[in-house]
Amino acid sequence: MISEETANALRSTAKAMVASGKGILAADESFGNINKKFENLDIPATEDNRCAYREMLFTAPHIGEYISGVILFDETIRQTASDGRKLTEVLQASGVIPGIKVDEGVEKIGETLETTTKGLEGLKPRLPEYFALGARFAKWRAVITIGDGIPTDGAIRENAKQLASYAFMCQEAGLVPIVEPEVLMDWSNTQEVCGSVTERVLVAVFEELNNAGVLIEGMILKPNMVVAGKQSGVTSTPEQVAEKTVALFKKVLPNNLPGVVFLSGGQSEVEATENLNAINKVVGTPWKLTFSYGRALQASALKLWSGKSENVQSAQAVFIKRAHMNSLASLGQYVGE
Numbered sequence: 001m002i003s004e005e006t007a008n009a010l011r012s013t014a015k016a017m018v019a020s021g022k023g024i025l026a027a028d029e030s031f032g033n034i035n036k037k038f039e040n041l042d043i044p045a046t047e048d049n050r051c052a053y054r055e056m057l058f059t060a061p062h063i064g065e066y067i068s069g070v071i072l073f074d075e076t077i078r079q080t081a082s083d084g085r086k087l088t089e090v091l092q093a094s095g096v097i098p099g100i101k102v103d104e105g106v107e108k109i110g111e112t113l114e115t116t117t118k119g120l121e122g123l124k125p126r127l128p129e130y131f132a133l134g135a136r137f138a139k140w141r142a143v144i145t146i147g148d149g150i151p152t153d154g155a156i157r158e159n160a161k162q163l164a165s166y167a168f169m170c171q172e173a174g175l176v177p178i179v180e181p182e183v184l185m186d187w188s189n190t191q192e193v194c195g196s197v198t199e200r201v202l203v204a205v206f207e208e209l210n211n212a213g214v215l216i217e218g219m220i221l222k223p224n225m226v227v228a229g230k231q232s233g234v235t236s237t238p239e240q241v242a243e244k245t246v247a248l249f250k251k252v253l254p255n256n257l258p259g260v261v262f263l264s265g266g267q268s269e270v271e272a273t274e275n276l277n278a279i280n281k282v283v284g285t286p287w288k289l290t291f292s293y294g295r296a297l298q299a300s301a302l303k304l305w306s307g308k309s310e311n312v313q314s315a316q317a318v319f320i321k322r323a324h325m326n327s328l329a330s331l332g333q334y335v336g337e
């Protein structure tokens with residue numbers, strides 16, 4: 001059981017993470033992921049370059065107006081900016097809350113296409129260290145793949161149990177858990193199938209969160225939007241995405257959940273903004289509905305930066321533009337580029 005003091009701190013952090021007009025920057029790419037992105041742009045995959053890239057993002061002017069929190073990777077939370085401050089202090093100085101990815105990636109269940117997530121073992125003692133390093137929230141990503149005969153109920157249940165164990169441990173350590181069950185958007189399925197799979201997943205996740213005694217007011221959900229799979233050749237319109245996504249949430253999410261922060265999941269930058277905007281035009285939702293984008297906030301900025309200090313200002317401008325557009329979308333006030 002967590003103390004009332006811890007519960008209140010979790011409630012207030014969760015509220016701040018989804019403050020009006022703000023969302024989260026997911027900058028927690030693991031070594032493999034960020035290095036691949038760098039290599040595609042001929043940027044040497046060094047520790048210094050990873051630090052310089054994150055410093056470029058975190059020192060972008062006005063970041064605190066649009067970004068409530070940043071999810072960091074283990075390496076990044078320990079790194080120092082060029083002016084001698086810790087990157088976490090750079091964020092805090094702009095009113096941005098540092099967070100930390102604590103999962104260790106996915107692994108296959110036997111020879112199947114389904115996965116569970118690594119990192120639960122030994123997680124508990126790591127959390128107080130992250131708190132001491134400045135983190136006030138955490139992230140754990142479970143991946144659910146749609147395909148022939150999958151996802152199975154067994155894989156959904158196992159991932160839901162892992163998310164719940166992680167979330168409970170985080171709350172004990174004073175960290176708000178971002179609970180991310182990502183249903184991949186890649187296959188040839190219809191939007192209806194995405195909706196029914198996402199429903200099975202969210203129902204199981206909230207059953208397990210409740211079984212584990214997780215404080216719902218002290219957590220944030222990071223789900224996918226309900227969209228047709230990429231390989232279907234169909235692009236769901238923003239209105240279709242909004243209608244199906246919000247209808248599902250009204251059916252399955254508890255009203256006392258403070259907020260939902262969407263992943264972008266391979267949508268283009270503008271698509272992710274348009275969809276979020278349409279979602280926020282639907283009235284009568286009890287939760288904040290905002291963004292926690294990785295690719296949809298960073299793709300153009302990374303390309304423009306390309307590892308060169310002379311590109312810092314223009315890359316920052318592009319990043320802040322996306323943050324601003326998504327801030328407007330989180331209020332249903334985006335009117336185009």
Ligand code: 13P
Nearest residue numbers: 026263264265293294295
């Ligand atoms: P994308 O927005 O690129 O999907 O990344 C968000 C994230 O943090 C996935 O875990």
